Amino acid sequence: MGLSEGRHRSPELARLIEVRQAVKHYESAAGVFTALNGVSLGIDPGEFVAVIGKSGSGKSTLLNIIAGIDRPTSGEVFVDGTAVHSLRERRIAPWRGRTLGVIFQFFQLLPTLTVIENVMLPMDFCSTFPPRERRERAMDLLVQVELADHADKLPTALSGGQQQRVAIARALANDPPILLADEPTGNLDSQTAGAVFRLFTDLVDAGKTILMVTHDADLARQVTRAVVLRDGEVVDEVTNHRPSLVGSD
Numbered sequence: 649m650g651l652s653e654g655r656h657r658s659p660e661l662a663r664l665i666e667v668r669q670a671v672k673h674y675e676s677a678a679g680v681f682t683a684l685n686g687v688s689l690g691i692d693p694g695e696f697v698a699v700i701g702k703s704g705s706g707k708s709t710l711l712n713i714i715a716g717i718d719r720p721t722s723g724e725v726f727v728d729g730t731a732v733h734s735l736r737e738r739r740i741a742p743w744r745g746r747t748l749g750v751i752f753q754f755f756q757l758l759p760t761l762t763v764i765e766n767v768m769l770p771m772d773f774c775s776t777f778p779p780r781e782r783r784e785r786a787m788d789l790l791v792q793v794e795l796a797d798h799a800d801k802l803p804t805a806l807s808g809g810q811q812q813r814v815a816i817a818r819a820l821a822n823d824p825p826i827l828l829a830d831e832p833t834g835n836l837d838s839q840t841a842g843a844v845f846r847l848f849t850d851l852v853d854a855g856k857t858i859l860m861v862t863h864d865a866d867l868a869r870q871v872t873r874a875v876v877l878r879d880g881e882v883v884d885e886v887t888n889h890r891p892s893l894v895g896s897d
């Protein structure tokens with residue numbers, strides 16, 4: 649596999665996630681809109697990083713180019729040694745399935761599958777675990793998020809916080825090193841949001857690396873580092889326990 653096709657660890661590439669001068673333009677009838685305007689960001693293994701900033705500042709776009717959901721117009725994105733910006737289309741989904749767990753604000757569980765079937769889905773898709781082990785592994789993950797009793801229910805029978813915990817179990821199914829979360833607590837009341845956030849901190853303690861887009865300045869104060877985006881640019885980086893963060897809604 650050549651450099652143009654992804655797997656590539658240059659000697660200076662020490663970080664788990666490295667975004668270099670990422671630019672993203674969206675074209676529409678109204679003209680060209682610059683969602684990211686030269687963003688550079690490095691994240692080390694075991695970090696818990698929040699991306700904050702006003703609505704439209706480019707947070708989701710940044711997360712999407714790291715996940716390979718979207719491609720930068722220019723610039724480079726390396727994740728765990730893979731050049732994501734140049735990964736061939738057909739390789740992106742299998743790569744993402746092994747490397748990243750992605751968690752969304754509205755959970756995106758499949759409504760016709762049971763809770764445990766939703767959690768097993770990434771393992772079925774990537775064949776990371778033998779078929780006979782998948783159900784047991786999914787159940788172990790549901791125990792971890794305290795939902796084992798709900799394994800055979802449909803997602804719609806669960807509360808929002810429970811559905812988000814299913815989505816987290818699903819994101820962990822293939823044991824990826826990295827979790828990307830886009831407003832994971834945005835649809836939850838503050839108490840439920842706190843419980844989901846504690847689950848994330850437990851996962852960081854267990855060795856995962858997490859990048860979380862959030863509007864919640866309180867949560868952003870509790871992570872390793874908060875990166876502040878404004879108009880598609882990184883305008884500030886705040887390390888742990890600084891009393892106030894700017895730029896969040």
Ligand SMILES: Nc1ncnc2c1ncn2[C@@H]1O[C@H](COP(=O)(O)OP(=O)(O)OP(=O)(O)O)[C@@H](O)[C@H]1O
Nearest residue numbers: 674675676681683702703704705706707708709710
């Ligand atoms: N597919 C697209 N086509 C055109 N413009 C887009 C597209 N996706 C995003 N944008 C624009 O790019 C800008 C950045 O969007 P993005 O969703 O990354 O912001 P955000 O900071 O995550 O906002 P929010 O907090 O509201 O989710 C916005 O102005 C948005 O309208």
